[in-house]
Amino acid sequence: MTAAQHRPLAERERQEATVTAVPARASRRLTGMRARRLVVFIGLCLVGITTVYPLIFMALNSMRTAQAYEVSPYGLPTHYNLNNFRALFAQVPFLASVLHSIIVVVPAVILATLFSALAAYVFTKVPIKLGNALFWLMLMIMFMPGIVVLIPLYVEIGHLGLASNFAPAILIYTAISIPYGTYLLRSIFRAIPDAVVEAARVDGAHWLKIFFRVMLPMGRAGVMTVGILTFLNVWNELFISVVLLHTSSTEMMTPTLAQLSGRYSNNIPVIMTGLLLGSIPTLLVYFVTARVFIRGMLSGAIR
Amino acid sequence: MQDRQERLDHKARRIRWNLFPYLAVLPAAALIIILMVAPIGETIYRSFTNWDGLTSNFIGLTNFRLIFSNPVTTQVLLNSVIFLISVPLILIASVLVAVLVYERVLGWRVFRFLFFIPAVLSPVIVGALFSTFFLPAGLVDKALSPIGLSNYPWLSHPWTARVVVILALVWTSFGFGMVVVLSALSTIDPALYDAAAIDGASWWRRLRSITMPMISGSLQFLSVINVIYTFTSLFSFVYVITAGGPGFATTTVDYFTYLTTFENGQFGYGAALAVLLFVIVLLLTIVQLRLFPKREVQGS
Numbered sequence: 001m002t003a004a005q006h007r008p009l010a011e012r013e014r015q016e017a018t019v020t021a022v023p024a025r026a027s028r029r030l031t032g033m034r035a036r037r038l039v040v041f042i043g044l045c046l047v048g049i050t051t052v053y054p055l056i057f058m059a060l061n062s063m064r065t066a067q068a069y070e071v072s073p074y075g076l077p078t079h080y081n082l083n084n085f086r087a088l089f090a091q092v093p094f095l096a097s098v099l100h101s102i103i104v105v106v107p108a109v110i111l112a113t114l115f116s117a118l119a120a121y122v123f124t125k126v127p128i129k130l131g132n133a134l135f136w137l138m139l140m141i142m143f144m145p146g147i148v149v150l151i152p153l154y155v156e157i158g159h160l161g162l163a164s165n166f167a168p169a170i171l172i173y174t175a176i177s178i179p180y181g182t183y184l185l186r187s188i189f190r191a192i193p194d195a196v197v198e199a200a201r202v203d204g205a206h207w208l209k210i211f212f213r214v215m216l217p218m219g220r221a222g223v224m225t226v227g228i229l230t231f232l233n234v235w236n237e238l239f240i241s242v243v244l245l246h247t248s249s250t251e252m253m254t255p256t257l258a259q260l261s262g263r264y265s266n267n268i269p270v271i272m273t274g275l276l277l278g279s280i281p282t283l284l285v286y287f288v289t290a291r292v293f294i295r296g297m298l299s300g301a302i303r
Numbered sequence: 304m305q306d307r308q309e310r311l312d313h314k315a316r317r318i319r320w321n322l323f324p325y326l327a328v329l330p331a332a333a334l335i336i337i338l339m340v341a342p343i344g345e346t347i348y349r350s351f352t353n354w355d356g357l358t359s360n361f362i363g364l365t366n367f368r369l370i371f372s373n374p375v376t377t378q379v380l381l382n383s384v385i386f387l388i389s390v391p392l393i394l395i396a397s398v399l400v401a402v403l404v405y406e407r408v409l410g411w412r413v414f415r416f417l418f419f420i421p422a423v424l425s426p427v428i429v430g431a432l433f434s435t436f437f438l439p440a441g442l443v444d445k446a447l448s449p450i451g452l453s454n455y456p457w458l459s460h461p462w463t464a465r466v467v468v469i470l471a472l473v474w475t476s477f478g479f480g481m482v483v484v485l486s487a488l489s490t491i492d493p494a495l496y497d498a499a500a501i502d503g504a505s506w507w508r509r510l511r512s513i514t515m516p517m518i519s520g521s522l523q524f525l526s527v528i529n530v531i532y533t534f535t536s537l538f539s540f541v542y543v544i545t546a547g548g549p550g551f552a553t554t555t556v557d558y559f560t561y562l563t564t565f566e567n568g569q570f571g572y573g574a575a576l577a578v579l580l581f582v583i584v585l586l587l588t589i590v591q592l593r594l595f596p597k598r599e600v601q602g603s
Contacts, residue, residue, distance in 0.1 A: 040406045044414045047400055050474065051420045054432050057442075073442070111330075119331040126324040134332055141339055143528065145535035145584060147560050148577045149342035151570060152349065155356050175338035178331050207323040236425035238539035239557075243565055254427045258543050261431050268435055275428045286423040290416055297482045298489065 055279070062273035069269050084273040092263075093248060094274060097256035098281075100245065103166050104252060105234050108173035112234075113227040115174065116181030117189075121215050123182070124189040125197050135186070138179035146176065150243055157244065164247045172240060177230045184229075188222030189215060225296025228289055232282055253278055343581075350578045354571035366575035376576070378551050379559040383534050385465060386555060389472040390529045394522055396473055397480025402514070404481065405488050415485070422478035426471075426536075430543030433471040434458065461552035464545050468553055471540055472533070480525050487521040488514070527591050534584050556580050 061069060063080045088094050122128060123135055150172075157168045192215065200210045216223055241252040257278045264270045286293065350366055352359035370376045404415050421429060436442040437457040444453055457463045491513065499509050515522075537555045541547055547554035547562070554562075560580065564573025 037406065037408045040403050041408045041410075043403055044400075044408065044411070047403075048414055048417045051417050051478075054436075055420070058432070074445075115331040115334065118327040122324040122327045126327075128324040128328070131324075131328070134328060137340070138335065141335070141343070143531040143535070143584065143588070144339070144343070145557060145577065145580050147535075147557055147564070147573075148346050148581050149339050151564055151574050151577055152342040152345040153338065154565070155570065158356070171334065172338055175334040178335060182331060207327070211327075232423055236423075236427070238425070238427050238542065239536075239561070242542075243561070254425055254539075257425070257431065258427050258539075261434060261543060271431060271435065275431055279424050279428050282423045282425070283420070286419070294415065294419070294482070298486045 055276075055283075058272045058276040058279070061269045062276045064269050066267045066269055073268070084269045085277075087267075087270050088273050088277070092256060092260065092274070093251070094253075094256060094277070097251050097253045098277075100166070100250055101235060101241075101253040104169050104173065104241075104245075105231065108170045108177065108234055109227060109231045111170070111174040112177035112181055112230050113223065116178050116226065117185050117216065117219075117223060118211065119178070119182045120185035120189050121211055123186050124192075125194065125215075135182070138182055142179040142183060146239055149176075150240060154243055164245070164250045166245070166250065169240065169244045172244070173234045173237075176240070177234060181226050181230055184226050185219070185222065188219045188226075192218045221292055221296045221299070224289065224292050228285060228293050231285060235282055346574045346577055349571055350575035352571045352574075354574065355568055356570050359571060362571070366572050367579070369572065370575060370579060375551055376559070379554050379556055382465075382551070382553060383537075383555045386469060386472070386533050386537060387530065389469045389476075389533060390526060392469065392473045393476045393480055393529050394525055396477040397484050397525060398518070398522070400477060401481045401484035401488060402510075404485060415481070418481055419478040421475045424475070426475065426539035427543050429471050429475050430540045433467055433474075434544045437467045458545055459549055461549060464549060464553050468537070468540055468544055471544065472537070476529060476532070480529075483521050483525055484518055487518040491517045523591065527588055530587050530591065531584050534580060534587070556583075 057073075060075075060077060061073060062084050063082065064073075064077045065079075065081065065083065068077060068079070119134075123131055153168070153172060157163055157165075162168050196214060196218070197210060200214050205213070236254065238254045238258060242255045242258070245252055246255070257274050260271045260274045349359060351361055351363060353362050353365075400418060404411050404418070438444075439454045439456045443457070444455055447453075447455075455463070457467050495513050496509060499513060504512065534555070535557055538557045538561060541553055541555055541558045545553040547558055551559075556576065557580065560573050560576040563569050563576060
């Protein structure tokens with residue numbers, strides 16, 4: 001084992017360069033290092049297979065018939081067909097459920113990110129009475145079990161006749177996402193120097209202008225990371241959507257997917273088709289934003 | 304005249320400045336108070352009643368007495384404790400993967416990207432995938448056929464069903480853990496490793512004496528959120544993979560509370576279970592915050 005463990009790239013490259021320059025003295029060490037790096041690489045490949053193979057499994061089997069799956073669920077399909085997609089769209093209100101999810105999730109994510117950012121702006125840059133109390137309240141309920149609030153909310157929503165209305169779900173998802181969002185954005189906004197805000201204020205900028213022109217642009221990567229995390233949490237969530245929107249005319253995507261397994265227990269390709277389509281929105285968001293998102297998380301935007 | 308106008312302007316601006324922070328926190332505060340704080344209060348109140356959604360009578364501690372005298376609820380509480388096995392597994396997997404990625408071998412950025420994929424999939428999708436892979440004669444049985452498990456009904460036996468849920472949990476959680484650990488690793492000064500190497504410290508010694516203490520704050524954070532997650536958010540996994548079975552072997556507190564409240568309509572009893580769950584989560588969080596040594600120098 002060498003000293004190169006856990007060391008930044010540039011430094012290690014420098015060391016390797018030196019090693020190459022003096023082959024006679026360091027060749028044994030170099031071989032040892034190469035062998036170790038090979039072991040690490042193979043280890044990473046094995047873990048990588050477990051995270052990628054399920055996606056391939058879903059994709060390949062979405063194009064197989066149930067009979068072909070019985071014969072061989074692995075390997076490439078001999079015939080490609082799209083009957084599973086047709087079955088899913090014709091027999092299950094799958095597309096409608098995706099639409100319902102979009103109707104609920106998009107406003108909830110935007111509102112939650114905006115309201116969290118506004119609160120975090122005040123908590124970090126404009127001390128107010130009870131500000132600390134409000135922040136501690138948020139910390140206390142940040143990881144509170146959703147069911148604690150959902151029992152009375154479910155009953156109240158029923159009393160108000162809003163059982164098959166999207167608005168309560170949007171607001172509840174927004175409220176439940178605010179504490180974590182505020183907590184994360186508070187640490188991001190704290191890194192923006194007070195002097196910048198003060199300078200804008202002296203220039204006569206309106207507070208909303210400071211928020212939109214200074215805070216949001218300067219904390220852009222962090223704000224995006226929080227928005228993406230909120231999207232992933234809300235889009236993937238099952239419990240609230242099962243409880244609140246349980247009629248078929250409002251059902252969201254995750255409950256629809258959850259019921260596929262029971263309904264098509266003899267036709268796994270149809271289930272895989274649903275899972276594949278269900279994972280595309282989050283995968284797409286992740287693939288497209290990965291650069292900013294991963295950097296944002298690494299810079300400490302998640303704790 | 305002009306001077307006075309300016310003073311008025313200045314005053315108006317000061318008022319706006321004094322008012323704006325309250326306006327800015329208003330949406331967040333209102334939503335949290337109306338949709339979270341008030342419902343928590345109502346749930347606590349209803350936990351002392353026999354509420355069925357319409358009528359409710361105060362019955363004191365009867366619900367809580369029922370919870371602790373019912374063998375099913377004690378089994379369910381025990382299940383949630385059993386599922387805590389996933390927490391150390393998640394921590395180990397996260398540290399291991401993060402340390403491997405931090406070696407920066409060929410393609411490490413790609414690996415880091417790929418390892419987060421399970422974290423962006425819904426627990427519903429992960430659960431459905433795992434239940435498919437663990438079907439009798441499914442993918443796992445096929446892989447294990449050399450050791451004679453070609454047709455094992457994983458989800459029909461209590462312990463193997465729990466193993467499937469725990470594996471699904473570890474698989475979805477290690478990506479997030481890896482990122483948190485990587486973020487902590489990047490704050491360690493490489494000079495520490497150089498100094499240790501000069502002193503002849505072994506790889507294992509460096510891991511134990513430098514890396515682990517430096518990431519202990521992150522591990523505490525991961526431990527706290529994963530313990531909370533185990534108690535409050537296994538609903539989706541259990542709903543999809545086992546529906547709580549066989550029997551009540553994989554029914555967790557949150558899933559049981561859901562069944563009691565929304566399937567059986569026992570809102571008062573459900574509220575008592577929810578309150579108990581909340582108290583357990585709070586206690587476990589406090590215990591963990593005390594338990595972990597505070598040694599980390601905060602990077603951010």
